[in-house]
Each structure stands twice: as C-alpha cells, then as structure tokens.
Amino acid sequence: MRYAEKPSPDVVLVVAAGKVDGRRKGWKEFALKTTEMKFDPKENERVRIVNQKLASSGIKFDAAAAALMAERFGDRIAFLDTELEKLKTYLGRNEAAGAADVETCISVPSADNVFDLVEAVSDKRTADSLVQLKSLRENGERVEPILAMMARQFRILLLIKTLKPLNLPTYELAGKCGVHPHYFPKYAEQASKSDSETLKRNIVSLSRANLRLHGGGADEWHILELEIISLTR
Known part of the structure; x- marks a missing residue:
C-alpha cells in the first residue's frame, strides 16, 4: 500500500489476483490508487481451459459429468481447482465421477x-x-x-x-x-x-x-x- 501511494515513475508493478472481496477496506483503498484490468478468456477458451483442468485432475469424468463441469465453471474458472480437490476427497479411492457426483459435491448453482x-x-x-x-x-x-x-x-x-x-x-x-x-x-x-x-x-x-x-x-x-x-x- 505504501508503494501504491508513491510509485516509481520508471516501474510498472503488476499485481495479479484471482477472486478478491472489493468490499474490504484494504482493497477499496488499493483500488483508488491503481488501475484494474481484467483479462477474461473468450467463451470457447473457457471450455478449453476447464477441459484441460479436468484432464489433468486425475479424475475420470464421464461425458455427462464433464459437460456439467464445463457448464458450471465456464464463467468461474478461478474456483475450479478448489472444487476439484473437494471432489477428489468426496470420491476417495474411486477415481471415476458421474453427473450425480458432481451434483452432490460441487457448490455452484445448477x-x-x-x-x-x-x-x-x-x-x-x-x-x-x-x-x-x-x-x-x-x-x-x-x-x-x-x-x-x-x-x-x-x-x-x-x-x-x-x-x-x-x-x-x-x-x-x-x-x-x-x-x-x-x-x-x-x-x-x-x-x-x-x-x-x-x-x-x-x-x-x-x-x-x-x-x-x-x-x-x-x-x-x-x-x-x-x-x-x-x-x-
């Protein structure tokens, strides 16, 4: 915060963040002194990113479960890693996930x-x-x-x-x-x-x-x- 009040004119400081609570005092003060830029992926890129994360998660999703995950996390990619970890814990030794498992475990609106x-x-x-x-x-x-x-x-x-x-x-x-x-x-x-x-x-x-x-x-x-x-x- 001190640096944001008097930044060097020769330096560009980039702070990359995922989900932040803009209602908190610290973030409000920080936002007043900085410029926020969002780099949201395009719609087709969102599905590709979700599918890549599903493929590398170690969980075997059937077609219906994969479609459901893409539908629910296409606009919430930042939350996907946490929810995948939760799904792993829920599945235990069973590495396969169906749509019913996703419905039961994933806390995103239907x-x-x-x-x-x-x-x-x-x-x-x-x-x-x-x-x-x-x-x-x-x-x-x-x-x-x-x-x-x-x-x-x-x-x-x-x-x-x-x-x-x-x-x-x-x-x-x-x-x-x-x-x-x-x-x-x-x-x-x-x-x-x-x-x-x-x-x-x-x-x-x-x-x-x-x-x-x-x-x-x-x-x-x-x-x-x-x-x-x-x-x-």
Missing part, C-alpha cells in the same frame, strides 16, 4: 436453475423470476455466482444470435459459444426468443449490478432482486 431464471427474465415474467430467485436462495446459493452465470448466459445467447447468419454446423457453433453440444439446443431455442439489443442491455445492466455488489453497504439479495425487477419491466 445451470438448469439459472437457465430457468434467465428464461423467466427474458420473457419478462417478474413474478416467476422472483420465485426462481427465491428457490435458489432457499437452496443455499450465493448471489455472486448467480449473477455471474446469468451474465454468462446472456452473453452466450447474444453470441448465438451474432453467429447464426454464418450457418455453421451445430457442433462448431456450440464450440465457438463455449457450450457443450449436449446443452446447445436449449440455448439456441432461448436465443431465438430474444432480440440482440435487449440482450446487450441486460449484460450491461448486470455488469453495473456487479459493481454495486462490490461497493458494499447494501444487501446483496436486495440488489439482485431489484435488478431482476428492472430487467423484467
């Missing part, structure tokens, strides 16, 4: 539940959207992963609409969008019911909600509830 939430938001069904959110909350999910997965899903839908005029084969389109082919049809169906401008607005709006989330002071669930009400107007 993609299906978030998919239903995004579908309700896209259809501007405010009451249904809030019911879906309430269900996620009662299941012990956290706000930040839900927000991240919602933003990722809207980005995928926008990318599908952008690439559709190219008439690519389904497997190639799924790869470019960072979606496992097993899950792609339901994404394509949802994209067909959305327009690009609305998707763009939703992505920007969720990004602003994320900034408010890290600003501290306000109740996280209240922020997300207000955001969903705003998106479904």
